[in-house]
Amino acid sequence: MSEDVAAETLDRLLAVTLLLGADMSSHLGARGLTESRAGVLHVLGQSGPTTQRTLADALDVAPRTITGLVDGLVASGHVTREPHPTDRRATLVTPTEHGAAAAADLVSGRLELAGQLFAGWWPDRLVAFNDGLDVVLDTLQSLLEEES
Amino acid sequence: MSEDVAAETLDRLLAVTLLLGADMSSHLGARGLTESRAGVLHVLGQSGPTTQRTLADALDVAPRTITGLVDGLVASGHVTREPHPTDRRATLVTPTEHGAAAAADLVSGRLELAGQLFAGWWPDRLVAFNDGLDVVLDTLQSLLEEES
DNA sequence: TATTGTTATACTCTATAACTATA
């Protein structure tokens, strides 16, 4: 009985991830961004001009991948490559005005989405749902640590 | 105040989707499958031998994409291409024993994951969480319809 | 010797257009 409900819940959770992903990437596409490139922009928005090596570590991705992502962001005018002031090996990736505006748009878009999703919820329900997500998050983290 | 909680909740939901995706694909990778190829196998498990055209419609993907996915599944021994008995244009994609076993494994793996995630939850909490997900699902569907 | 970022290469997924064989 409870197992059926658990399976249903997982199904719903998976369906939510699908739709959430679709919604996010439709917003990104409208701004000429992809998910990975938006991730780079997001890190830049929080840390300011950043080394590609730092970006690779922050996004847990190979340095070569950052090269490609930054190539794309430079081509679309979201970002520039500047020489590092003290380390001549490194380059600093810096958002342009256009890129900073896009990053700000994404943040406000996420706030708007949060509002749309949870607007009609009375506080207790929202808090309970949030707690539930927290438990799921912890469990998933433990599971992933076990596997690795 | 409530807006902050909403934003936090969305953040947690996004974090859950990330970890869930990581967990799923680690299981898939262990079986030599990718997400899309597992989707093909899943459809085959439910419908039996299937035309590539039908697969493309079921997965909402271009026919050319199915060609690639089936190529991969044939190479990994999960699937065979058989001539269609009456329509010589079409090919029937059929799971091998290995493919059928992998599909069954994925189903039981998902049940196991559901158990691990929600095992310790008392029924009321699980039902409430499930209802919350349902609301989120409905809202997301309306949002996506608006956009398109 | 270690690190930064590159080129080279390869694999997966997706998509469009043009084409062949068949219905």
Next chain:
DNA sequence: TATAGTTATAGAGTATAACAATA
């Protein structure tokens, strides 16, 4: 004429290995 599946081509993301320049 329409359909099934293909080749051709392209772009996105990821990954490994080898390498140049610099620390």
